[in-house]
Amino acid sequence: MFLKVEDLHKVYPSGTHALKGVSFEVKEGEFLVVIGLSGSGKSTLLRCINRLHDPTTGKITFLDKDVTHVKGEELRNLRKSIGMVFQQFNLIKRRSVILNVLSGNLASMSTFNSVSENFSEKDLEDAYKCLDIVGISEKANVRADALSGGQQQRVAIARSLMQKPKLLLADEPVASLDPATSNSIMQYFEKINKELGTTVICNLHFLSLVRRYATRVIALKAGEIIYEGFPEEIDENWFKTIYGEEAEEVEIR
Amino acid sequence: MIDHHKIAVEKVQKQQDKENSSKFLKAILLDSFFVFYSILVVQRAIIYNFILELKEIPFSWGEIGIIAVISAVVGTAWAFTKTSLSCKLFGIAKEGKITDLTVEIFGWFLFNITFISGWMITKISIIDLFSEEGLRGAQRIFGALFTPQFSIFDEAFFALIETIYIALIATLVSIPITLILSFLSARNLMNDNPLSILTYNVLRVILNFVRSIEPLIWAIIFSVWIGIGPFAGMMALLIHTIASNAKLYSEAIESIEAGPVEAIQATGANKIQVIWYAVIPQIVLPFLSFTIYRWDINVRMATIIGLVGGGGIGTMLIQYQGLAKWHEVGLIVIMIAIVVWLMDYISAKIRAAIY
Ligand SMILES: Nc1ncnc2c1ncn2[C@@H]1O[C@H](COP(=O)(O)OP(=O)(O)OP(=O)(O)O)[C@@H](O)[C@H]1O
Ligand SMILES: [Mg+2]
16 A cells, blocks of 8 residues: 555644545555645645644555654654655755755765765765756756745755655645746656656646646545545536635636 | 544643633733732822822731732632733633723723832932032033043053953853753754753743843852952853843744745654754854844943953943042043944944845
């Protein structure tokens, strides 16, 4: 079993019940897209998988192992095999692009070597390869905050590739980018999914992107899964169920 | 499935109940204190002192005790109505006209009695400020300032250098110690296990305590401990610098962007790696800026500390003041002013440059 989520609940200390019994499975090599209105629990779901948030109850199995409550070393190993890309890129702004990419590999380095920034030849080579995959190696020595949003997101993807992840989580990776840039970023995810065989779980807002890139879709509404199926099956009716009667589809090319 | 839902909700509900009852307890205490304070101020400062104009204000613990008991009863009863000032402050008051009215009336009442009694205690007197004798004193001191005695310039100059160095050493030595303490007292780094939460809380209490004692008082303590002189002054500044900068640093750590920290955590990095890669790059500039600013503050404080035996220009100033040599005092004051102004200017320039 690659990833299995069973009856997952998440209640925040504030009292918000963000996930109410979510269950689904992901097979290796899938490109699963999670859709749903703002506040429906998409980010919470992804963050429970790599345990940036602790699930309140329920069970998560990753590569046949119960990871719901792992701690310490085991938790770090879990996170090492799961990459994550964020809406706000979350790069270290004052450092160079290449250092940002190298920081994806910290879990494989000793604490001493990482604090003294003593990277091996092989690590550097790998980092450049990851930058090549997202086509931005010429910016290796530029400060991260000197890049445009789209470029920063490519660096963030390279950082997560540096982990050689089995699973890549992407939380609305294109929500703060313009339509053209969005498409090109999504194409990198597609390439990683198809060529490197990395399983991807991605939160998205735009249905046109979903139809184009997803192999399977789940839709959340108020913390529950209300739809699970293939992207081409989402018709007008489903759309209105997921996003509400008032909603109208926005095209993005 | 329903069960899980219930368990989850109950978990959170319990936590909230606990929080609310502790808030209510605090509200009872605070309301009792408000009542106690009002009775005392009205009785002692306003009635005895101002209206009856008693020379000797009667004092007995029995009376205070009775007032305390009355206040506790009234305060508790008031808190139970859920319309009190403290309930409002802790956010557990009933919404409505009565609450708004009590809060407004009592708030104003507290402010006014405090202001009136404060005015009386300070013995504010326009007469003293502009009396003939007062004006003559002012003339003497200002006159001396404008006719400084330059024969002690060399001595004052070296004393000033001593002061600047005392401040510099105190600031430099504080840096590594402050750094370590600030990480240990930043909430967002110290919330993952009971031991770190304990360390955080203990450190916070100690730092708050040390900081609440002014450098001037630390200087008195150290001049008794290790004898009058520059070393005592340096130690006083060092202790206070560590305590106040540790707070500033740790607040800077607490207000960093969470995003990069999460991103590095998500790669499976350990705590030290997360601090090195995601926390430190975000705090170097504020840290540098605080530290330079602190050097500037320490130069001023070193002067004051000298007054109680911390060495440097302050010690010299107090000696000449004791001898009533006003023209020498005038020179020293002018030199201090120039150095303080220069430090202020330089530190502002440096801080502007690093951002
Ligand atoms: N750290 C948190 N503490 C408390 N409540 C939170 C936290 N994060 C999210 N929530 C709440 O949980 C619910 C689900 O939020 P979540 O961020 O998972 O939604 P989302 O589907 O990702 O929305 P968006 O599209 O706006 O990103 C919301 O009601 C939100 O307010
Ligand atoms: Mg979200």
